[in-house]
Amino acid sequence: MIEVHSVSKSYQQHHAVNDLSLTVKKGSIYGLLGSNGAGKTSLLKIIAGINRQDSGTIKIENQIAYENIAVKKRTIFIPDVLYFFPQTTVKQMAAQYKEFYPNWNEQRFEQLKQAFAIDVTRKVNRLSKGMKRQVAFWLALSAMPDYLILDEPIDGLDPVMRKKIKNLLFQDVAEREMTVLISSHNLREIEDLCDHVGIMHEGKIIVEKEIDDLKSDTHKIQIALSDPTHEEHLLNQLHILHQEKRGSVLLLIVKGNEDKIKKVIQSTEVILFDLLPLTLEEIFIYEMEDVGYEIEEILL
Numbered sequence: 001m002i003e004v005h006s007v008s009k010s011y012q013q014h015h016a017v018n019d020l021s022l023t024v025k026k027g028s029i030y031g032l033l034g035s036n037g038a039g040k041t042s043l044l045k046i047i048a049g050i051n052r053q054d055s056g057t058i059k060i061e062n063q064i065a066y067e068n069i070a071v072k073k074r075t076i077f078i079p080d081v082l083y084f085f086p087q088t089t090v091k092q093m094a095a096q097y098k099e100f101y102p103n104w105n106e107q108r109f110e111q112l113k114q115a116f117a118i119d120v121t122r123k124v125n126r127l128s129k130g131m132k133r134q135v136a137f138w139l140a141l142s143a144m145p146d147y148l149i150l151d152e153p154i155d156g157l158d159p160v161m162r163k164k165i166k167n168l169l170f171q172d173v174a175e176r177e178m179t180v181l182i183s184s185h186n187l188r189e190i191e192d193l194c195d196h197v198g199i200m201h202e203g204k205i206i207v208e209k210e211i212d213d214l215k216s217d218t219h220k221i222q223i224a225l226s227d228p229t230h231e232e233h234l235l236n237q238l239h240i241l242h243q244e245k246r247g248s249v250l251l252l253i254v255k256g257n258e259d260k261i262k263k264v265i266q267s268t269e270v271i272l273f274d275l276l277p278l279t280l281e282e283i284f285i286y287e288m289e290d291v292g293y294e295i296e297e298i299l300l
């Protein structure tokens, strides 16, 4: 489990991370979303133990992460800007990883040759941007980390490779409870990957949700009342995130338990009542509206 408690980090006068707390449960995939400059990289570098926070605590499995070799041997951070030693081949990088990471799995490295299909004798710095990223994943997944921290990992990968890497991540999460924290500025890009999503803005988490809860807890409803004078009474009984009127039809985004919502609506006479599914993007649009933010200004 990764526990971030009240962490702040400033550069000169600028608060990159501002009193931020979050928890990533063991075996889950947490998507950290936010616009450019929201503070994602700053936070990930602190969690990975590369930079030190000004205040607050970071614990990985109850241990302080900063300068903790035991934690670092089980954690891999793939940064947004990759670095490989000059003149080093894929094979030489693998040998260095093998030396540092005690769980390095040579058999897996060999197996993944089929997925990545890059000649191991090639110098990594001469590979294309997307191929370098593939090598970073190849090495990381062969090191069998318990914690994988990924900063904008999908950038530069083609769609086939994205799918392959997502499947490999799912496999490691399902089979050996690897914990993944992944940053992105694109909700659509990671919505099928994560079980938790947090949206970061100006150094803070402004909305944080478990995807299954979110999907089962937010509903799009179309309704037309037999007697429009009952509208106010009905709306007062529901937690409404958004409402629109199209003629006599009300379009509502409502939070809460589906059965309870149905019960409330069925206590009023209706001539139309539909409960429709919502996309994750729609859910976030309304959730953020509810806390006073426009998603378009932060993510899209």
Ligand SMILES: Nc1ncnc2c1ncn2[C@@H]1O[C@H](COP(=O)(O)OP(=O)(O)OP(=O)(O)O)[C@@H](O)[C@H]1O
Residues within 6 Å of the ligand: 011, 012, 014, 015, 016, 034, 035, 036, 037, 038, 039, 040, 041, 042, 043, 080, 185
């Ligand atoms: N080393 C540094 N020195 C000074 N300011 C920094 C430094 N690193 C980050 N910042 C500032 O902290 C803020 C957050 O930056 P950060 O890179 O964490 O954001 P981000 O959410 O990862 O952005 P992006 O999506 O563009 O990568 C920015 O205003 C940035 O200019």
